[in-house]
Amino acid sequence: MDDHAQAYTPELVPTLGRQARAAAAQMASASAATKAAALRALAALLRQHGAPLQAANALDLERARAAGLAEPLLDRLRLSAAALETCAQGCEQLAALPDLIGEISGLRQQPSGIRVGQMRVPIGVFGMIYESRPNVTIEAASLAIKSGNACILRGGSEAIASNRALAALVQQALGAAGLPPEAVQLVPCTDRAAVGQLIALPQYVDVIIPRGGKGLIERISAEAKVPVIKHLDGNCHTYVDDPCDLELALRVTDNAKTQKYSPCNATESLLVARAVAGAFLPRMGAVFAAKGVQMRCCPESLAILQPALGLATTAPSAAASHDHAAPASSANGNAPTPLLVPATEADWGTEYLAAIISIKLVAGLDEAIAHINRYGSQHTDAILTTSHVHAQRFLREVDSSSVMVNTSTRFADGFEYGLGAEIGISTDKFHARGPVGVEGLTSLKYVVLGQGEVRG
Amino acid sequence: MDDHAQAYTPELVPTLGRQARAAAAQMASASAATKAAALRALAALLRQHGAPLQAANALDLERARAAGLAEPLLDRLRLSAAALETCAQGCEQLAALPDLIGEISGLRQQPSGIRVGQMRVPIGVFGMIYESRPNVTIEAASLAIKSGNACILRGGSEAIASNRALAALVQQALGAAGLPPEAVQLVPCTDRAAVGQLIALPQYVDVIIPRGGKGLIERISAEAKVPVIKHLDGNCHTYVDDPCDLELALRVTDNAKTQKYSPCNATESLLVARAVAGAFLPRMGAVFAAKGVQMRCCPESLAILQPALGLATTAPSAAASHDHAAPASSANGNAPTPLLVPATEADWGTEYLAAIISIKLVAGLDEAIAHINRYGSQHTDAILTTSHVHAQRFLREVDSSSVMVNTSTRFADGFEYGLGAEIGISTDKFHARGPVGVEGLTSLKYVVLGQGEVRG
Structure with missing residues (x-):
């Protein structure tokens, strides 16, 4: 723990979970225009707040250097002006993509008279566990917004100051668009126990997406009590x-x-x-x-x-x-x-x-x-x-x-592949395979339209 | 254990798993015509073998009666001539449905020049755990054949004689069509340890589908080391x-x-x-x-x-x-x-x-x-x-x-809903929601068609 992290308490993650679940319902029924407005607001905030974001990042870099982190790792941690601009552009690109939520496919009449199709809906709440790169915070947040999900983000402890600064802007953008700020929450502490809780709360978290080394992903898969979209080897x-x-x-x-x-x-x-x-x-x-x-x-x-x-x-x-x-x-x-x-x-x-x-x-x-x-x-x-x-x-x-x-x-x-963004690559066969974008964060529910048909 | 069940050994389920994995590769590349032929052969066998199937079923019924099973449960266990005909018709209906495997959707050219789409492919191997009704053996087997998957079936111990007789016909139909009989295997023993193994072999089993009471499903979900398509309450x-x-x-x-x-x-x-x-x-x-x-x-x-x-x-x-x-x-x-x-x-x-x-x-x-x-x-x-x-x-x-x-x-x-068959109803949000038919036993992989494009 350090000055930029909050103290861990056992109630912290369940509280985030409850808030995320409540926010998810609002996100699921948000209009395409509202979600796009939040993404454009986020892009604007990232551009306006370049200096304070880089100042927060400098604190992480300083601490990492003092801890003896190797130069390639420092590179991954660095939030350059160019990296921030890429994040902002990514948000704008997502805002411009067609909104998939609510799309109805395959609506066909059955012999009974009912018409049956499928509607694309958000999964609900996803948890994201990742290592050093702070721009993942923006990638995950923007995908959550576009897909109508809520998310709980747990970035690497070495990036805590950068991630908190970025997450604050995300919540500001959500609020500006009239969406619940709790739709994107960062776990504000660096205690490992928070990860253990996050992957074991099926009542609040619907899927976990780990991004990082194979060891991290294997450990999370073994211990998770919710589905995991995982990426192991790329041989x-x-x-x-x-x-x-x-x-x-x-x-x-x-x-x-x-x-x-x-x-x-x-x-x-x-x-x-x-x-x-x-x-x-x-x-x-x-x-x-x-x-x-x-x-x-x-x-x-x-x-x-x-x-x-x-x-x-x-x-x-x-x-x-x-x-x-x-x-x-x-x-x-x-x-x-x-x-x-x-x-x-x-x-x-x-x-x-x-x-x-x-x-x-x-x-x-x-x-x-x-x-x-x-x-x-x-x-x-x-x-x-x-x-x-x-x-x-x-x-x-x-x-x-x-x-x-x-x-x-x-x-x-x-x-x-034209997905607009990627939250990871799945090497699983279940649910989503390959690069996972907005669609991988959704599922299909059945819609049935009748005119008073009853079952005989 | 009884005369109709084999003795349990710890090697039994892993052996079934290895065989299923090998058969799954052949099933995945089987032609639509071959799979339809296997389903029609199964329908014919069910009709030809009505008498011996009902004789096997009579053994189960007799034992169940002796054990004091209530009449509604005996009813679920009963393999009447009408029930067998329904099974046979179900196989024929599946055979007549369009084959989804290999279908490519959404193929679109990207700015780089590559064309990217998704191909529907089988999941691989599913494990099915179910209670008294022996006709589930045919429903699961026929869905496995149609969807190009292999499956391992673990029916209720009270239906072991019926299930073994049915599974033997399924394997005969597979063989007649030139498909591997190991594509559909029944766990031939009634030991509970076999269930524990079946749900914990990710190298051989890709997904588990339990069908039965809430207690069974909760227990399996809690202990499974592979994804579970589960159906809990219907409130x-x-x-x-x-x-x-x-x-x-x-x-x-x-x-x-x-x-x-x-x-x-x-x-x-x-x-x-x-x-x-x-x-x-x-x-x-x-x-x-x-x-x-x-x-x-x-x-x-x-x-x-x-x-x-x-x-x-x-x-x-x-x-x-x-x-x-x-x-x-x-x-x-x-x-x-x-x-x-x-x-x-x-x-x-x-x-x-x-x-x-x-x-x-x-x-x-x-x-x-x-x-x-x-x-x-x-x-x-x-x-x-x-x-x-x-x-x-x-x-x-x-x-x-x-x-x-x-x-x-x-x-x-x-x-x-026009799915042709149903292997269960999912109350999960991940992968498949609602009634699960052939499509729920498949996933989508990306296909990328190029003309020598390279990444810059």
Whole structure:
């Protein structure tokens, strides 16, 4: 605890829950215009209050620096003017999107005479648990407003001053639009017990969305007494098929792996049809080598890449010592890291989040699909092919939340999918799969319109 | 355990799970024609094997009788020729329905050039836990086949011989159509430990659907390590609005309460707008009185009904002894049960499943909506009104899985809604609300079609 956090009491979270439940009913019946007005008011406040927001953020940064936080983590914590402008623009974009709440679909008359359809309605109250980035506070708040939900936010303790300043503006915007400020509440203390309570109050919280490391998400899933929209691994595959467009395959695979190493939708494993490997792999390997990407190869791909690239290979015994379980932080492309390494079984199931890729030759489509369904994490997988039949089978048979043809796995993202915003990516099959936007925070209830029909 | 059940071993359920997971992949990619063929084969087998099925059922009935099971429970257990024919017809109807699996919706091009849509796919493996009625075995199996899922069924121990005979036919039908028989497996033992395992194997089971008493469902929900599609109370309301069509209101309210007392979609609570109570309640009360329905009334409705019906009222002190928590089994309409009783606070939250109705006057729409959202169970609630504005507000603001205008709550049913079949009714908001058919056993994955686009 510190000056910017309130003291924890056991009554704190239940009180927030009661208030959220009451606010949720008002949010659910708010008009599209009112919700859009609140989002535009929030955008305006974020622009007007840049200086005080950055001052609050400076307190978090100072404390984090004093605590010895590494520079990449400080970066995530930083609320730059550009980051605030992005948040403001995100609110305006959401305000401009069509409002999904109340939409009725599939209304059809049944033999009895009644007409039956489904209406899209908010889920109610969601709890969001996240780590350092304070802009998640605005992303979650704006999605809650647009979707007609209430939410309770529990950000990282290191961002408490920033988050409290941001949440105060959100509540001001809600009030200005005539909506209940309690629709978006931040847990104002940093005590861990608050998280334990938040995930175990089904009477007040309908779903929990954790965003952060795998450890956090596994712990929350195991302990939650309410449904969790969770995102675990992103062990994404790109499969270069026979037949394929070689130039397209080179360009897309390069982008899928190297455009950015840390996102969950970056490709971690490359599968290549044996028939095209001779033409494809040497050129692809040269691109990876030039960018310092370590290739962890099956024996066959190694046998192609080694002579083609003229690179030394680490002996299997030495290579076996590389760390499969965690992102290989040492593998940043610098000289000491070998570029060609024999893969071990563990590589096929590993999400590196680093400049490392596993490479495996396969006989063709069947083996590729079987490999992905066995070792993948059901996140995002792509086929690069010119065969219509292969594309259709890949789309249908690969059991992942996003399946792609002839494009980069890096596109698996709520903004790129046109959702307007993203509160997370679900690797579950239940309720919502893949990028979760406004629609993932809603459900469908049945509406039945009659003219006095009775059941016989 | 008995002769018709296998011995329990701790390896039994995990083995079923592994087999189900393997079968699920084949079911997911089975063609619509193959699944329809399996359903038609099952219908034919049910008709051909009527005699041996009824012989197996006779064993269950005999054992149940010896164990002293009450007649209504024996009735639920009975697999009559008519019940088998209904099962067979249900399979044929499902076979004739359009196949939803693989359907792509919302495919739209995004600014990057990629086209993004969603494909409907099976959930994977569901576990079903149910009590006496053996026809649920066929309902669950046929829905699994149609939706491209695998399932593991755990029926009641009293129906084990019937269920094993039915499940054997299901596996025969699957095999005949070239589908894996392991797509539908019955837990062949009656040990309770098998249930505990089935609900705690997320690697093999994606969702659990319990069907039975509230106690069973609460226990499973509390202990499950996978999502549960659950159905708790059905405390359904009919609200007679001002203005309304009086004749329609009388006919529909009568049907909603008295057409059948035991289903979860029967109306348990009647709300009446004060302005129409004088015209409506005496006539409605006369209908209820004639059918022996006990009316538990607020003071105002009691003051209208008592003189109108000329009935004696039990004094509040005596009435307070009626059982609010459980269905009032004594209240079967026979002479000793008083027809007019003052309601207590507990009545507003009670699902009677019996010839009892609670009655309350309200000022109008606002109070009706507030009452339903406070005391209801989010199952099914209806407004009877001639006001378009009131109908729209009721549909939007009542937070229940089915909201109805001018028709009977008894219509809340998968068949009546045109779903073709129903595996249960969900009172949850997450994933599926209301009657759950084929669609509730599926989810949507993203499909992304590109032409070599890369992310910038």
